[in-house]
Amino acid sequence: MNTHTQLATYNFAYLDEQTKRMIRRAILKAIAIPGYQVPFASREMPMPYGWGTGGVQVTASVLGPDDTLKVIDQGADDTTNAVSIRAFFQKVANVAVTTRTADATIIQTRHRIPEETLNEGQILVYQVPIPEPLRFLEPRETETRKMHALEEYGLMHVKLYEDIARNGHIATTYAYPVKVEGRYVMDPSPTPKFDNPKMHKSQALQLFGAGREKRIYAIPPYTDVISLDFEDHPFEVQSFEEPCALCAACDVYLDEVILDDLGGRMFVCSDTDHCEKRRADGHVGPLAGETAETAP
Amino acid sequence: MSDHSLLRVNAVTKFYGSRVGCRDVSFELWPGEVLAVVGESGSGKTTLLNAISTRLMPTSGTIEYRMRDGQFRDLYSIGEAERRFLMRTDWGFVHQNPADGLRMTVSAGANVGERLMAIGDRHYGNIRGSAAQWLGRVEIETNRIDDQPREFSGGMRQRLQIARNLVTGPRLVFMDEPTGGLDVSVQARLLDLMRGLVNDLGLAAIVVTHDLAVARLLSHRMMVMKDGNVIEHGLTDRVLDDPREPYTQLLVSSILQV
Numbered sequence: 001m002n003t004h005t006q007l008a009t010y011n012f013a014y015l016d017e018q019t020k021r022m023i024r025r026a027i028l029k030a031i032a033i034p035g036y037q038v039p040f041a042s043r044e045m046p047m048p049y050g051w052g053t054g055g056v057q058v059t060a061s062v063l064g065p066d067d068t069l070k071v072i073d074q075g076a077d078d079t080t081n082a083v084s085i086r087a088f089f090q091k092v093a094n095v096a097v098t099t100r101t102a103d104a105t106i107i108q109t110r111h112r113i114p115e116e117t118l119n120e121g122q123i124l125v126y127q128v129p130i131p132e133p134l135r136f137l138e139p140r141e142t143e144t145r146k147m148h149a150l151e152e153y154g155l156m157h158v159k160l161y162e163d164i165a166r167n168g169h170i171a172t173t174y175a176y177p178v179k180v181e182g183r184y185v186m187d188p189s190p191t192p193k194f195d196n197p198k199m200h201k202s203q204a205l206q207l208f209g210a211g212r213e214k215r216i217y218a219i220p221p222y223t224d225v226i227s228l229d230f231e232d233h234p235f236e237v238q239s240f241e242e243p244c245a246l247c248a249a250c251d252v253y254l255d256e257v258i259l260d261d262l263g264g265r266m267f268v269c270s271d272t273d274h275c276e277k278r279r280a281d282g283h284v285g286p287l288a289g290e291t292a293e294t295a296p
Numbered sequence: 297m298s299d300h301s302l303l304r305v306n307a308v309t310k311f312y313g314s315r316v317g318c319r320d321v322s323f324e325l326w327p328g329e330v331l332a333v334v335g336e337s338g339s340g341k342t343t344l345l346n347a348i349s350t351r352l353m354p355t356s357g358t359i360e361y362r363m364r365d366g367q368f369r370d371l372y373s374i375g376e377a378e379r380r381f382l383m384r385t386d387w388g389f390v391h392q393n394p395a396d397g398l399r400m401t402v403s404a405g406a407n408v409g410e411r412l413m414a415i416g417d418r419h420y421g422n423i424r425g426s427a428a429q430w431l432g433r434v435e436i437e438t439n440r441i442d443d444q445p446r447e448f449s450g451g452m453r454q455r456l457q458i459a460r461n462l463v464t465g466p467r468l469v470f471m472d473e474p475t476g477g478l479d480v481s482v483q484a485r486l487l488d489l490m491r492g493l494v495n496d497l498g499l500a501a502i503v504v505t506h507d508l509a510v511a512r513l514l515s516h517r518m519m520v521m522k523d524g525n526v527i528e529h530g531l532t533d534r535v536l537d538d539p540r541e542p543y544t545q546l547l548v549s550s551i552l553q554v
Contacts, residue, residue, distance in 0.1 A: 137399075150377040154414025158399070161406045161413065164420055165442050230420040 013060040013093040023061040030218035035180030037131050042214040053211030055127035059108045068096045070104035075112035075270035113195040115252050115274040118204035126189045128210035133177045133187040153185050179226045194237045194253045199225040244269045245287035247278035302327045308357035316524040317343035328498045332515035340524040341504040349470045388461030392473035394453035398445045405441040411464045430459040451482035471503045487513050520544050
């Protein structure tokens with residue numbers, strides 16, 4: 001394996017083989033029990049906690065020399081976190097990298113799921129800050145573990161009840177709790193709830209790594225992932241009033257971009273690869289010509 | 297009252313190391329009956345209550361409860377999942393300090409609705425409706441439904457705690473000094489309310505108190521504890537009007553007369 005590594009001092013993909021084995025064991029267990037948080041011996045990584053140490057360890061453990069890696073942060077391939085993690089794996093594993101969703105075999109993500117439907121054989125690795133969905137309602141870890149074990153999830157609905165009582169609707173917009181395969185309630189990491197339906201019956205394998213909290217969990221392909229709700233307040237995703245300003249896409253998640261200090265703004269796709277692909281296909285949004293954006 | 301008892305407590309003993317919590321306590325409780333456990337502080341009342349309500353494993357002895365299917369089950373031999381389910385459906389536990397029994401940072405409505413959601417109610421409108429109805433029954437204005445308990449007075453918190461426990465229609469309620477820390481006029485109203493609810497709903501209750509007036513008002517039967525032992529046991533009126541044990545006589549004669 002080391003033939004691929006440029007830096008002789010590092011093992012392939014930075015972690016030593018024993019560590020990767022340990023993490024792969026945790027991943028296998030997580031896949032066997034969808035939605036269950038498996039403890040693992042998280043390592044120090046050359047980056048601070050909160051920057052994706054969990055995701056990086058999972059990626060390093062499943063990455064092979066023939067893989068093609070894509071890293072996104074808030075949907076974008078060109079933000080700091082994405083660029084540095086991508087560069088990290090280029091350096092320590094010498095793997096092929098891409099920004100194209102369809103070409104990637106492993107996609108590490110922070111806060112988004114790509115708009116393009118993922119296929120069999122692809123792996124989506126999430127960076128998770130707080131894996132425990134019950135944490136803010138019940139701070140005792142001993143108690144939340146017991147609640148998971150005994151399937152006592154009434155408390156999760158107390159949170160949603162409070163949302164409706166205060167705001168008239170379920171105001172949780174990200175890290176929206178889901179029930180996996182009818183058993184474990186799981187935190188989908190801080191993705192917008194817009195992305196929750198994409199997790200349901202996904203063809204891709206979804207792995208979640210929380211480095212600081214030392215937990216790994218997983219959703220195997222074709223698994224039921226249902227967002228919690230009330231009968232009279234069903235789960236709904238966000239909708240946007242206008243299409244993407246650059247590629248005119250309607251049914252995608254948009255970011256607001258401030259253009260000047262006079263209140264000028266535009267809404268553009270948060271998934272940069274999806275947006276670029278649409279523009280290459282000839283879709284033109286209302287502001288596409290006015291920006292300094294270079295043609296793809 | 298029915299022919300079958302609801303709860304059978306058999307020789308329950310709890311040691312804390314070599315120290316006695318309570319020793320060899322046995323009794324039966326029938327549906328709709330209120331039993332008061334009285335005694336000075338440190339006499340083992342709360343230990344006994346916790347042991348019976350599965351919150352504290354006794355050193356020896358058995359506690360059997362008649363489930364809704366009519367079968368008696370030993371509470372410490374059933375699974376933890378079943379025990380916890382029992383605690384939040386068929387039982388209630390009213391703590392002396394309402395902060396122990398309430399979620400102080402979620403609204404009154406959610407506090408009352410939590411048990412309903414825990415047993416699978418998934419209709420917001422219905423949950424809120426039940427919560428409003430129960431707030432009314434415990435004399436909390438319905439427009440306080442979205443306020444958090446930390447904005448409530450001590451008496452209101454205690455009434456909210458009672459509503460939260462009764463919403464699933466339990467058959468047995470444990471109360472640990474339910475009127476402790478409340479001033480006398482609030483105590484009187486709370487006692488009045490509890491008496492009404494216990495009668496209307498046919499609840500069985502075990503009330504631990506050091507206040508003999510509370511015991512007199514609420515309970516049918518009474519157990520007097522001292523140093524972990526039950527020293528006298530009988531109808532409340534009999535024990536209070538004709539105490540037999542010297543310690544009970546002392547206790548009764550110690551009530552302050554106004």
